[in-house]
Amino acid sequence: MASDPKGSQLRRILLIFFSLSIILPLSSPSPTMHNNNWAVLVCTSRFWFNYRHMANTLSLYRTVKRLGIPDERIILMLADDMACNARNNYPAQVFNNENHQLNLYGDNVEVDYRGYEVTVENFLRVLTGRHEASVPRSKRLLSDEGSHILLYMTGHGGNEFLKFQDTEELQSHDLADAVKQMKEKNRFKELLIMVDTCQAATLFSQLQSPGVVAIGSSMKGENSYSHHLDPDVGVSVVDRFTFYTLAFFERLDMYSNASLNSLFTSYDPTLLMSTAYYRTDLYERPLNMVPVTNFFGSVMKTIPTDSAYPGFLVAHASEYATISAETETARVVLEDEADHSKTYDQSEKGLQHILDEWLKLLEGKLGVKDPEVLVAYGLGSMVLLLTISTWLSS
Amino acid sequence: MADDTSAAAGTSTETGAGTESNLRTTKPGTKRLFLTVSVLISFLLGAPFLLKSTEIHRSPLPSAAISSLSDHLHSNPPSFPCHFQAIFLSPFKPSDSSLSLSVAERIRAQLSAQSCGNCNFTVSVTVDSGSSCRHEGDAASAACLWECGGGGLVDAIEGRDDQGIDELLLSAVNGRTGGCAGRVYSIFVIEGRDERVVIGKHRHAWMVLKDLDDSTSVVSMIGTVFGDYFMRGGVEKGEYIPVGSDGNVVLSFSLLNSNPSDWIYDWDFQRTGEVLLAPVLEALAPVANITMESQVLYHAPKSSISYWDEKLEAYVVNTRDLPFFVNSNEWHLDTSLSASGRSKVLQFVVYVPSASECPLYIRTPEGEMSKTNAFISPMWGGVAIWNPPGCSMQSQGIHIVRDVLPPQELEKIIEIFIGQLRLLFGLNSNYVEPSPKFKVLASEKGFTNWELDLLYRQHTCFNLLSSLSTLQSLSTLVESLPRMIVMDEIGKQVELSLEAANLAESNISLGINNASALSSIRARALAEDAFFHPSIMSISYSSMEHYFAIYMPFFAPVSLHVLLAAVKEVKRYFAERSKYLTFRASKLKSS
Numbered sequence: 001m002a003s004d005p006k007g008s009q010l011r012r013i014l015l016i017f018f019s020l021s022i023i024l025p026l027s028s029p030s031p032t033m034h035n036n037n038w039a040v041l042v043c044t045s046r047f048w049f050n051y052r053h054m055a056n057t058l059s060l061y062r063t064v065k066r067l068g069i070p071d072e073r074i075i076l077m078l079a080d081d082m083a084c085n086a087r088n089n090y091p092a093q094v095f096n097n098e099n100h101q102l103n104l105y106g107d108n109v110e111v112d113y114r115g116y117e118v119t120v121e122n123f124l125r126v127l128t129g130r131h132e133a134s135v136p137r138s139k140r141l142l143s144d145e146g147s148h149i150l151l152y153m154t155g156h157g158g159n160e161f162l163k164f165q166d167t168e169e170l171q172s173h174d175l176a177d178a179v180k181q182m183k184e185k186n187r188f189k190e191l192l193i194m195v196d197t198c199q200a201a202t203l204f205s206q207l208q209s210p211g212v213v214a215i216g217s218s219m220k221g222e223n224s225y226s227h228h229l230d231p232d233v234g235v236s237v238v239d240r241f242t243f244y245t246l247a248f249f250e251r252l253d254m255y256s257n258a259s260l261n262s263l264f265t266s267y268d269p270t271l272l273m274s275t276a277y278y279r280t281d282l283y284e285r286p287l288n289m290v291p292v293t294n295f296f297g298s299v300m301k302t303i304p305t306d307s308a309y310p311g312f313l314v315a316h317a318s319e320y321a322t323i324s325a326e327t328e329t330a331r332v333v334l335e336d337e338a339d340h341s342k343t344y345d346q347s348e349k350g351l352q353h354i355l356d357e358w359l360k361l362l363e364g365k366l367g368v369k370d371p372e373v374l375v376a377y378g379l380g381s382m383v384l385l386l387t388i389s390t391w392l393s394s
Numbered sequence: 395m396a397d398d399t400s401a402a403a404g405t406s407t408e409t410g411a412g413t414e415s416n417l418r419t420t421k422p423g424t425k426r427l428f429l430t431v432s433v434l435i436s437f438l439l440g441a442p443f444l445l446k447s448t449e450i451h452r453s454p455l456p457s458a459a460i461s462s463l464s465d466h467l468h469s470n471p472p473s474f475p476c477h478f479q480a481i482f483l484s485p486f487k488p489s490d491s492s493l494s495l496s497v498a499e500r501i502r503a504q505l506s507a508q509s510c511g512n513c514n515f516t517v518s519v520t521v522d523s524g525s526s527c528r529h530e531g532d533a534a535s536a537a538c539l540w541e542c543g544g545g546g547l548v549d550a551i552e553g554r555d556d557q558g559i560d561e562l563l564l565s566a567v568n569g570r571t572g573g574c575a576g577r578v579y580s581i582f583v584i585e586g587r588d589e590r591v592v593i594g595k596h597r598h599a600w601m602v603l604k605d606l607d608d609s610t611s612v613v614s615m616i617g618t619v620f621g622d623y624f625m626r627g628g629v630e631k632g633e634y635i636p637v638g639s640d641g642n643v644v645l646s647f648s649l650l651n652s653n654p655s656d657w658i659y660d661w662d663f664q665r666t667g668e669v670l671l672a673p674v675l676e677a678l679a680p681v682a683n684i685t686m687e688s689q690v691l692y693h694a695p696k697s698s699i700s701y702w703d704e705k706l707e708a709y710v711v712n713t714r715d716l717p718f719f720v721n722s723n724e725w726h727l728d729t730s731l732s733a734s735g736r737s738k739v740l741q742f743v744v745y746v747p748s749a750s751e752c753p754l755y756i757r758t759p760e761g762e763m764s765k766t767n768a769f770i771s772p773m774w775g776g777v778a779i780w781n782p783p784g785c786s787m788q789s790q791g792i793h794i795v796r797d798v799l800p801p802q803e804l805e806k807i808i809e810i811f812i813g814q815l816r817l818l819f820g821l822n823s824n825y826v827e828p829s830p831k832f833k834v835l836a837s838e839k840g841f842t843n844w845e846l847d848l849l850y851r852q853h854t855c856f857n858l859l860s861s862l863s864t865l866q867s868l869s870t871l872v873e874s875l876p877r878m879i880v881m882d883e884i885g886k887q888v889e890l891s892l893e894a895a896n897l898a899e900s901n902i903s904l905g906i907n908n909a910s911a912l913s914s915i916r917a918r919a920l921a922e923d924a925f926f927h928p929s930i931m932s933i934s935y936s937s938m939e940h941y942f943a944i945y946m947p948f949f950a951p952v953s954l955h956v957l958l959a960a961v962k963e964v965k966r967y968f969a970e971r972s973k974y975l976t977f978r979a980s981k982l983k984s985s
Contacts, residue, residue: 033772035771035772035773035774036773036774065723068718068722069722070722070723071722071723072722072728073722108723121931124931125928125931128926129926130926130927130928130930130931131735131926131928132928133734133735135735136735137728137730137733137734137735140735142735144773146773181867181871184867185864185867185925254718255718298722299717299718300717300720300771300774301717301771301772302713302716302717302719302769302770302771303769303770303771303772303817304713304716304756304758304759304764304766304768304769305764305766305768305769305770305776305778305810305813305814305817305823306758306764306765306766306823306824307765307766307813307823307824308766308806308809308810308812308813308823308824309809309812309813309816309823309824309836309840310809310824310836311835311836312670312809312812312836312837312838312840313670313805313809314836315595315835315836315837315838316670316673316838318557318838319673319838
């Protein structure tokens with residue numbers, strides 16, 4: 001709004017002051033430990049001709065699972081309309097290479113958001129954690145302040161936006177806002193964003209939160225290209241950026257410690273036909289000291305337990321030896337009470353008992369089996385009696 | 395209108411001489427003026443109604459109260475009043491006059507950086523040895539002083555076992571320290587032959603020393619007990635808060651049969667586990683609302699490699715393979731039905747290895763065999779390996795063994811789990827005793843009362859700071875989106891959260907630790923509920939530009955026309971009126 005410059009300047013100063021007063025006291029806690037890894041893999045396209053985007057996402061899902069991240073810590077969002085598509089020559093199979101060596105849809109694929117659930121709103125809800133109370137735990141990003149999160153997005157994108165399911169867009173400032181809110185609530189320790197779309201680097205251009213490293217498959221004004229066409233399936237089956245990423249990870253296993261720097265520098269612009277741009281200005285650790293398994297694998301921090309808590313059983317036994325004597329007497333008292341309530345029930349039951357007998361007698365006399373019909377008859381006869389008596393008395 | 399124009403035409407045509415467009419003979423009509431001005435006025439009158447009808451319901455948040463409480467908590471962090479008293483039951487003549495000051499100094503010297511939940515302590519020393527009774531210490535601690543007359547305790551202690559002495563001293567402390575029983579930590583110093591220091595499971599300890607005149611060693615012992623144990627819980631490392639943001643924790647106990655074709659084990663966790671763990675859960679109630687569940691799983695192999703060790707004739711897992719032990723693909727642990735979205739689930743797993751890797755042991759980083767065969771992962775849970783009996787004999791039986799975990803073994807495993815639970819909450823699994831004369835008694839609740847106090851303090855402080863920062867973020871967020879609907883529910887949750895935070899703070903200063911912990915859990919849960927309310931989605935709410943873009947295409951042209959018409963009409967009316975007035979004036983002049 002066109003307000004006076006002085007007013008806006010004052011507002012800006014106040015905002016800086018206010019934000020400083022929040023940041024300064026909260027910067028004192030000690031750095032948290034890395035506890036666990038999460039992966040959020042999003043495929044934002046649907047329809048048969050976008051086969052390669054689903055193949056991208058499934059390949060990365062497979063890699064991340066192979067390196068150790070369990071299904072309970074992976075959120076997979078897919079339109080999932082490829083494998084059983086009527087145009088699929090290989091029903092229930094999804095490939096990322098024309099040699100068809102690997103069926104990505106083969107076993108143990110757990111899709112958390114499928115079909116029309118892949119929307120910008122759900123994606124932002126996953127990131128910020130603002131779900132309805134009824135959403136199950138498997139669909140939530142349950143990360144904490146020690147989590148490293150890998151966010152991989154693929155689909156069709158453009159300058160500062162990403163297209164979701166052909167109907168809506170995710171803007172770069174929406175993504176930046178969601179990441180800012182995640183950081184405020186300490187929902188991650190470090191975040192790696194990988195984007196494989198056209199003009200991918202513009203999607204994370206508005207990020208400001210610390211602890212984020214992002215890589216995109218192409219810069220502003222460049223397109224990202226698919227790798228090869230599979231003549232059997234009839235569409236392109238994988239994108240170049242993801243293809244070379246997978247090639248890097250095929251050589252690794254759970255125990256290796258290749259660094260993030262080696263991954264980022266392994267992309268060759270001539271092979272990709274675009275420039276893979278990454279930004280590290282928000283990230284403190286130098287990339288050559290960060291193993292890729294910090295994001296792509298799952299390493300639990302373990303501490304051997306040196307001893308049990310001795311004396312617990314003895315203390316428990318001595319404490320509860322006395323109490324068990326008390327509970328014996330308590331149990332006796334309860335039993336007495338149970339008897340008492342039983343007799344009370346009996347007397348009440350007596351009344352009920354009589355009614356039941358009477359009904360049974362009527363049923364027997366009238367030959368009606370269904371007690372409800374009997375009751376209907378009874379009501380009808382009452383109404384009849386009433387009308388007759390009013391007619392008589394009038 | 396027709397009259398006016400004809401009249402105007404009339405005036406311009408009929409006057410041949412002089413006064414043509416300056417004069418008119420009739421009063422100008424007011425119909426047009428009235429119409430245009432009334433339309434303008436109706437627009438002006440209706441504008442407030444329009445604004446009111448397009449107003450968004452925003453429940454007012456008490457931002458001022460939030461920021462003031464937040465600043466208050468950051469500038470003076472919650473300090474818990476603790477009172478330490480040393481009671482000498484044997485005659486004692488201190489070489490320096492201010493023993494309490496030296497003890498306080500000793501404690502303060504060891505105090506590391508200000509961590510959340512530290513005690514704001516006062517020290518007092520009482521010498522109550524039958525004949526004389528002398529108090530010395532802080533004036534502020536006068537309310538909780540030890541009443542004299544406990545000289546008979548020394549004889550009563552003689553010959554009892556440690557548990558008995560503990561209970562005896564508990565009744566003495568309860569009887570003689572006024573109403574401060576829950577806030578005072580005491581140490582009883584007795585002169586005797588065999589030197590020992592025993593820390594009880596309530597809030598007191600006792601020391602038997604040979605030589606009470608050596609005041610430096612007395613001060614250092616007292617300082618160690620107060621500072622290292624009662625105040626800091628005996629731990630050096632940082633704190634873990636494994637509690638979900640809604641204040642719930644689910645302990646999920648699983649028995650994993652690695653290969654059911656070798657043997658299948660079941661367990662009676664419901665009876666044994668619930669009986670043993672019930673007091674622990676009750677003791678931790680002010681820290682979190684803990685529930686338990688258990689399951690038995692089959693076909694759950696581990697995913698790391700173990701090596702055959704000839705010397706031990708067993709399979710060994712090295713420490714560096716432990717991070718890969720938990721096979722998350724095959725161990726379907728996170729199938730809890732009772733855990734809601736924001737609870738924390740802690741997994742406790744008993745792993746029964748298959749015949750091909752039995753018996754299985756863990757090697758510690760120092761190269762020794764682990765005594766417990768168990769390990770933990772912070773904020774996740776713990777794993778304990780249980781080797782079925784007789785598996786080293788490698789019997790060639792075809793039939794599958796189906797058996798139940800023997801109750802004694804289950805009890806031993808539960809002891810290990812209690813140790814792991816203590817580790818997960820940031821304490822040591824067992825007491826680290828600095829010398830053989832030191833002893834710490836274990837409690838059937840899994841945590842002694844002084845450790846529970848430490849937990850309550852840490853959690854209260856953490857919860858308060860966390861809830862205040864959440865509320866602060868929420869109010870910033872709400873202010874940054876002026877067109878976002880803020881539902882009444884959010885406003886109410888924020889109010890209740892602030893109320894609970896204030897209550898927790900006042901309880902802290904009164905020293906009621908478990909009530910303050912409960913209020914702080916409530917404050918944090920409500921603050922998180924408000925922040926994570928599903929209706930706060932910034933993408934759904936229109937900005938000011940959007941609001942203008944909706945209404946301007948209609949109102950801008952219309953208001954332009956109305957304004958212009960009104961202005962034109964008013965100007966025309968006044969011009970005509972002045973013409974008529976000059977005509978009247980000239981007529982008066984001429985007549």
